[in-house]
Amino acid sequence: MFKKVMPLSAILSLRFLGLFLVLPVLSLYAMEMKGSTPLLVGIIVGGYALTQAIFQVPFGTMSDKIGRKVTLLVGLLIFFVGSVICALSDNIYLLMFGRFLQGAGAIGSVITAMISDLVPEEVRGKAMAIMGGTIAISFALAMGLGPVIGAHYGISTLFWITGFFAILAIILLFTKVPTPPRIKHIYHESSKTSDILKDPNLLSMIITNAMQKGLMTMAFVLIPIILTSDEFGWEKTELWKAYLPAMIAGLASMGFAVVFGEKRNKPKEIFLLSIILFIISFSLMGFATTSTLFIIGVVSFFVGFNMMEPLVQSMISKFAKVHQKGAALGIGNSAAYFATFLGGTFAGLMLDVSNRATIGASMAILASVWLIWTFKLNNPKRYAHLFIPINEVDMKKLEGLEHEHIAEWYINESEELVVIKYQKEAIDKEALKSAILH
Numbered sequence: 001m002f003k004k005v006m007p008l009s010a011i012l013s014l015r016f017l018g019l020f021l022v023l024p025v026l027s028l029y030a031m032e033m034k035g036s037t038p039l040l041v042g043i044i045v046g047g048y049a050l051t052q053a054i055f056q057v058p059f060g061t062m063s064d065k066i067g068r069k070v071t072l073l074v075g076l077l078i079f080f081v082g083s084v085i086c087a088l089s090d091n092i093y094l095l096m097f098g099r100f101l102q103g104a105g106a107i108g109s110v111i112t113a114m115i116s117d118l119v120p121e122e123v124r125g126k127a128m129a130i131m132g133g134t135i136a137i138s139f140a141l142a143m144g145l146g147p148v149i150g151a152h153y154g155i156s157t158l159f160w161i162t163g164f165f166a167i168l169a170i171i172l173l174f175t176k177v178p179t180p181p182r183i184k185h186i187y188h189e190s191s192k193t194s195d196i197l198k199d200p201n202l203l204s205m206i207i208t209n210a211m212q213k214g215l216m217t218m219a220f221v222l223i224p225i226i227l228t229s230d231e232f233g234w235e236k237t238e239l240w241k242a243y244l245p246a247m248i249a250g251l252a253s254m255g256f257a258v259v260f261g262e263k264r265n266k267p268k269e270i271f272l273l274s275i276i277l278f279i280i281s282f283s284l285m286g287f288a289t290t291s292t293l294f295i296i297g298v299v300s301f302f303v304g305f306n307m308m309e310p311l312v313q314s315m316i317s318k319f320a321k322v323h324q325k326g327a328a329l330g331i332g333n334s335a336a337y338f339a340t341f342l343g344g345t346f347a348g349l350m351l352d353v354s355n356r357a358t359i360g361a362s363m364a365i366l367a368s369v370w371l372i373w374t375f376k377l378n379n380p381k382r383y384a385h386l387f388i389p390i391n392e393v394d395m396k397k398l399e400g401l402e403h404e405h406i407a408e409w410y411i412n413e414s415e416e417l418v419v420i421k422y423q424k425e426a427i428d429k430e431a432l433k434s435a436i437l438h
Helices: 002-031 038-067 069-088 092-105 108-118 121-154 157-177 194-196 199-229 240-261 267-287 291-319 326-355 356-372 395-399 429-434
Strands: 183-188 386-391 405-410 417-422
Touching: 002 038, 002 069, 002 092, 002 108, 002 121, 002 157, 002 199, 038 069, 038 092, 038 108, 038 199, 038 326, 069 092, 069 108, 069 157, 069 429, 108 121, 108 326, 121 157, 121 240, 121 291, 194 199, 194 326, 199 291, 199 326, 199 356, 240 267, 240 291, 267 291, 267 356, 291 326, 326 356, 386 429
Parallel strands: none
Antiparallel strands: 183 405, 386 417, 405 417
């Protein structure tokens, strides 16, 4: 499983590393361009996410028709062209176009689908956690590298590096990623968006995914602009002093989150702690009177973000039934990308019409409402999977199979298997088999 997931996770992480590298300093450099306003800068910071949200479904559909690898290649090439345009841009509007084009290569849903093709369902949650973990590592590394490279070599260099990462990802795609099999599942019920949104746990995770990403772009608009303002008077070359401790603390906290959230099955507690850190963070970013307090706020934010990141995708895949996974992840990702765009745009707008104290207080209140909502979340139940060759199963008995401790069953047509997802502690495996065999 690890060998199948890591190349795909590396491709996605290289892409995110490129995007994240520019985030710590992008708002600061964009503000210096001719014709820039805080609102336009906010749109540029979160702009890639708008086209990400728009093109997630088209890219997923295209991958079903022409194949996953070809679709990934198209997406990475679009991302490369967008990065080059950003690197060459000399005005705010060309930079904005490049950012929109970067996001148009929306390969996230394709990689998730490819992992689903290659990895058995019973370990797919772990695969999603690995993918989330590599993204979180990319995020943490970018916090340390982006400000230093940007300060010494300029924002264009960061975009050229991003383009290089796209080429490197294409090389990995054709040298390390296996071609996925064509797998068709048959389910005993169809997926409805309304069913996903009615599930309180799935809805909570979709909101969590959106809030986390929206607050991220808000933070990246605010942090460099505030630190280099007259109030604190930092130089661009000093921004690493805020981001480096955030990177180190974020990496350390991510390991704790994976162990406690995944292995001990306590993701709810991790999410609640992360949201509390977000509240502390925006309160300090809004009201800190010294650089030290402001940096503590920055560190608090990135610790909370990195604790959440490895768990979000995994929890959505665990709460969703097998016929809902693709739709649930698609809705969650689309909501996150829209929130990313709105977060940057809102932060820019607020800088135009308000002050940092009002922004910090508003975000702390919003995060407090989010905290209250998240108390409704339940930790996922632990399930096992029973695999039986379809020719050994009595279909009439299977169709009548109902039990409070059976989450679902489905038929994997290509592998000719019946798969039953059940609570191992509550149901005897042999008794379950005997109930449906000829």
